[in-house]
Amino acid sequence: MLRIAVPNKGSLSEPAAEMLAEAGYRRRRGRELVLPDPDNGVEFFFLRPRDIAVYVGEGTVDAGITGRDLLLDSGVEATEHRALGFARSTFRFAAPAGTMDDVAQIAGKRVATSYDVLVADYLRERGVEAKVVHLDGAVESAVQLGIADVVADVVETGSTLRSAGLEVFGEPLLQSEAVLIRSKKATQNELSVLDRRLQGVLVARSYVLIDYDVSAEKLEDAVRVTPGFESPTVSPLHNGASYAVRAMVAKDAANRVMDELYEAGARAILVTSIHACRI
Numbered sequence: 033m034l035r036i037a038v039p040n041k042g043s044l045s046e047p048a049a050e051m052l053a054e055a056g057y058r059r060r061r062g063r064e065l066v067l068p069d070p071d072n073g074v075e076f077f078f079l080r081p082r083d084i085a086v087y088v089g090e091g092t093v094d095a096g097i098t099g100r101d102l103l104l105d106s107g108v109e110a111t112e113h114r115a116l117g118f119a120r121s122t123f124r125f126a127a128p129a130g131t132m133d134d135v136a137q138i139a140g141k142r143v144a145t146s147y148d149v150l151v152a153d154y155l156r157e158r159g160v161e162a163k164v165v166h167l168d169g170a171v172e173s174a175v176q177l178g179i180a181d182v183v184a185d186v187v188e189t190g191s192t193l194r195s196a197g198l199e200v201f202g203e204p205l206l207q208s209e210a211v212l213i214r215s216k217k218a219t220q221n222e223l224s225v226l227d228r229r230l231q232g233v234l235v236a237r238s239y240v241l242i243d244y245d246v247s248a249e250k251l252e253d254a255v256r257v258t259p260g261f262e263s264p265t266v267s268p269l270h271n272g273a274s275y276a277v278r279a280m281v282a283k284d285a286a287n288r289v290m291d292e293l294y295e296a297g298a299r300a301i302l303v304t305s306i307h308a309c310r311i
């Protein structure tokens with residue numbers, strides 16, 4: 033039975049649970065720590081997001097869902113297997129507005145963060161010597177409260193930084209999102225069903241099916257607009273003069289594609305969402 037670690041709280045937990053449910057796995061009803069799902073050949077362990085890389089690194093669980101930033105900060109040897117498209121953020125330095133514009137200026141300063149390893153590695157690689165002050169959260173308050181000169185933290189909209197009077201500077205340390213990680217002991221094969229299911233959810237979330245009718249002479253122009261994943265399905269209509277075409281298109285391009293198809297002569301253009309898929 034495949035052992036999978038899932039975040040039990042924080043901003044990763046709800047979207048991770050949602051994604052696994054969409055992939056057909058059992059959903060936790062209460063606060064269970066362990067949830068067997070024998071019908072799907074897996075067992076879920078609900079753990080703190082920060083600890084997940086540690087368990088996967090030790091190989092006591094085969095795979096887990098965590099943040100790329102948390103994986104890198106853990107310093108353990110677990111492999112990022114697939115990006116999952118939620119909890120997207122950047123990891124950045126910030127200081128009082130207008131005071132800093134380069135990472136080199138951090139030398140000799142105090143940097144507050146919850147991601148000590150990630151920050152210390154980054155500064156060491158650039159030859160910048162600074163004091164890293166560890167905090168569990170609400171890192172943006174550290175400058176106002178006088179325990180640090182600079183912060184390094186997760187930024188999504190930037191509103192938390194702004195409300196603390198801080199401004200980002202330097203390049204982002206990394207782009208993070210939720211990732212499926214696997215232990216070195218787990219083979220790609222053992223993860224293949226879970227991985228295909230998660231990939232199916234990602235595709236179902238970001239693609240739609242488009243159907244339309246088009247005359248024989250306009251078929252080639254229309255098909256160029258919708259090349260699909262492999263190749264669109266083209267079926268003759270009963271009237272013998274036109275075709276029905278079906279293809280997948282990126283959800284965020286659907287309206288542009290419909291406009292282009294209409295211009296190319298397609299009619300009865302319909303878009304439907306994909307509930308689930310295996311690519």
Ligand SMILES: Nc1ncnc2c1ncn2[C@@H]1O[C@H](COP(=O)(O)OP(=O)(O)OP(=O)(O)O)[C@@H](O)[C@H]1O
Binds near residue numbers: 081120210
């Ligand atoms: N506002 C946010 N937007 C996007 N991703 C975020 C945000 N805050 C945290 N994350 C991501 O969530 C993961 C951290 O999860 P974790 O549960 O430890 O922290 P949290 O969501 O801040 O919860 P808490 O602070 O309550 O412990 C990291 O991968 C981080 O990049």
Ligand SMILES: O=P(O)(O)OC[C@H]1O[C@H](OP(=O)(O)OP(=O)(O)O)[C@H](O)[C@@H]1O
Binds near residue numbers: 169
């Ligand atoms: O750029 P924003 O959209 O403002 O989001 C980023 C903030 O969200 C998270 O904080 P969280 O609410 O989890 O509190 P924490 O700092 O205590 O972890 C993160 O640590 C940042 O502080």
Ligand SMILES: [Mg+2]
Binds near residue numbers: 169
């Ligand atoms: Mg937080």
